[in-house]
Amino acid sequence: xxxxxxxxxxxxxxxxxxxxxxxxxxxxxxxxxxxxxxxxxxxxxxxxxxxxxxxxxxxxxxxxxxxxxxxxxxxxxxxxxxxxxxxxxxxxxxxxxxxxxxxxxxxxxxxxxxxxxxxxxxxxxxxxxxxxxxxxxxxxxxxxxxxxxxxxxxxxxxxxxxxxxxxxxxxxxxxxxxxxxxxxxxxxxxxxxxxxxxxxxxxxxxxxxxxx
Numbered sequence: 150x151x152x153x154x155x156x157x158x159x160x161x162x163x164x165x166x167x168x169x170x171x172x173x174x175x176x177x178x179x180x181x182x183x184x185x186x187x188x189x190x191x192x193x194x195x196x197x198x199x200x201x202x203x204x205x206x207x208x209x210x211x212x213x214x215x216x217x218x219x220x221x222x223x224x225x226x227x228x229x230x231x232x233x234x235x236x237x238x239x240x241x242x243x244x245x246x247x248x249x250x251x252x253x254x255x256x257x258x259x260x261x262x263x264x265x266x267x268x269x270x271x272x273x274x275x276x277x278x279x280x281x282x283x284x285x286x287x288x289x290x291x292x293x294x295x296x297x298x299x300x301x302x303x304x305x306x307x308x309x310x311x312x313x314x315x316x317x318x319x320x321x322x323x324x325x326x327x328x329x330x331x332x333x334x335x336x337x338x339x340x341x342x343x344x345x346x347x348x349x350x351x352x353x354x355x356x357x358x359x360x361x
Contacts (some may be wrong), residue, residue, distance in 0.1 A: 153293020
């Protein structure tokens with residue numbers, strides 16, 4: 150599990166392409182401080198398993214499903230990526246619950262400065278937007294951010310200077326593709342409100358689940 154608080158910006162040093170997969174090698178420093186083979190590191194919000202490390206970086210396999218769901222297949226040597234190690238049990242929960250399992254991709258629609266912040270608007274498909282709520286949480290390329298506006302076509306976040314300095318987000322430009330992970334709590338609520346309950350919270354539903 151991750152929190153969406155980026156620890157380091159790494160750089161893709163090598164990509165070994167497969168038929169529908171690849172092996173990424175990422176140059177990094179901070180996330181290697183206590184790394185072990187088999188550890189999880191989120192790369193642009195995508196949970197990857199460390200399969201080798203040489204002290205200057207790490208390599209991870211990227212399977213076809215991850216290539217389809219995320220922007221990792223669009224990376225090239227030299228690409229900057231957001232990195233976060235899995236949350237330590239004694240760490241602070243500074244962001245929100247981030248699983249590292251990308252729901253889909255969005256496209257940067259615009260960037261607009263407002264005093265010390267920058268509004269970033271991201272176009273997203275309906276299957277993503279249905280989980281996005283104003284003042285809720287979303288992970289964009291692994292960055293935990295607060296949603297400030299939602300429409301039928303897109304949503305916006307406001308980025309403070311610290312987040313801008315510590316992540317790749319404001320190096321993006323309109324048309325760039327970003328990874329999106331919706332708040333996992335919303336997905337579990339949707340599962341509970343499955344068609345067998347008519348999609349409604351009723352006294353019977355609450356009693357069945359121990360709330361009455």
